[in-house]
Amino acid sequence: MTEQDAWFYCDRVCGEGEVFELPLAEAMHLARSRRLRAGALVTIFDGFGNTAVAVVQELESRPVRAVLRVRQRTMLPPPTRRIHLASALPKGDRQSVLMDMMTQLGVTDFTPLRCERSVACQGQRSVERWRRLILEACKQSRRAWLPTLHAETSFTEVVDDIGLGGYTRLVADPSGVSITELGGVQLEKSNLSLMVGPEGGFSDTETAILRDANVIPVRLGDGILRIETAAVALVTLVAAM
Secondary structure, three states: OOOHHHHHEEOOOOOOOOEEEEEHHHHHHHHHHHOOOHHHHHHHHEEEEEEEEEEEEEEEEEEEEEEEOOOOOOOOOOOOEEEEEEEEOOOOOOOHHHHHHHHHHHEEEEEEEEOOOOOOOOOOOOHHHHHHHHHHHHHHHHHEEOOOOOOOHHHHHEEEOOOOOOOEEEEEEEEEEEHHHOOOHHHHEEEEEEEEOOOOOHHHHHHHHHOOOOOOOOOOOOOOOHHHHHHHHHHHHHHHH
16 A cells, blocks of 8 residues: 555645645544655545645644645546445444445435434534544545445435436345346446335335335345344445445
8 A cells, every 4th residue: 555545635636736724623634543754645635526646745743734745736526326225223322333444335315314213313513423433434545535424314205306317226134135136237237226225124014115116125144133234235235336
């Protein structure tokens, strides 16, 4: 791994030749976690496709301060298809696992799904915490586009809305079909809406609504998975196609 493989977030990517200062949190990451030095080449991104190769011109340790100069600016295209994950929330720190791994795997949109049997809901500071997690995951996986975080939404609203716009809709279901039975060409070319229910499963009413809405049930294995495991497994299956 080269120094340039180190990614850092900045809400504005400057043009070629411009000099700018990294935000404090990113400067601390550069100096203390990555232990880079003046002269290092790094990559800057803003989460909206704008990236730049920059050289560290000045680096101070007390207080931490990093000044960079842009060498080459690039606009990377958005993902060729959208993968919208609507999932019930797991408890506690398992939400962090979900946010981290779904971002690394290429989810473009995330909607917290409120179901009849949900045991966790979006808190007042959830979005702020999730945003930090997906930023770190984008840096790790070198994804130039941040996933869009949508507000917590009821099950019925998600079923009514999330499939609009030519999306293929799938739901994790132990009684569903294998992903290999669906036809890889269809999944490869279409935008995808993925749904994962709470650990208690969807209610009978919700299951009937999914069936009437022609949401395709997909089996992820023989066992009953935790929410974050099911979400990651479903995203992994479709992202690889």
